[in-house]
Amino acid sequence: MAEHLLHDYPDDLTKGVLLIPGETGSFEVFLNGQRLFSKLDKDRFPEENEVETRVGELLAG
Numbered sequence: 001m002a003e004h005l006l007h008d009y010p011d012d013l014t015k016g017v018l019l020i021p022g023e024t025g026s027f028e029v030f031l032n033g034q035r036l037f038s039k040l041d042k043d044r045f046p047e048e049n050e051v052e053t054r055v056g057e058l059l060a061g
Helices: 002-008 050-060
Strands: 028-031 034-038
Touching: 002 050, 028 050, 034 050
Parallel strands: none
Antiparallel strands: 028 034
């Protein structure tokens, strides 16, 4: 996922992508302080390209 995001949005994600392992089974994705996905809320991992699509929507404004 991080590789896809950096490939798709190289000019927008100039600080890179940080992945931090959770200790509670969580999988949370944030961009600029906004939560884009929460495994704890949805009780599942994101579907293919789900996070990438949300990042694109947020960056497009």
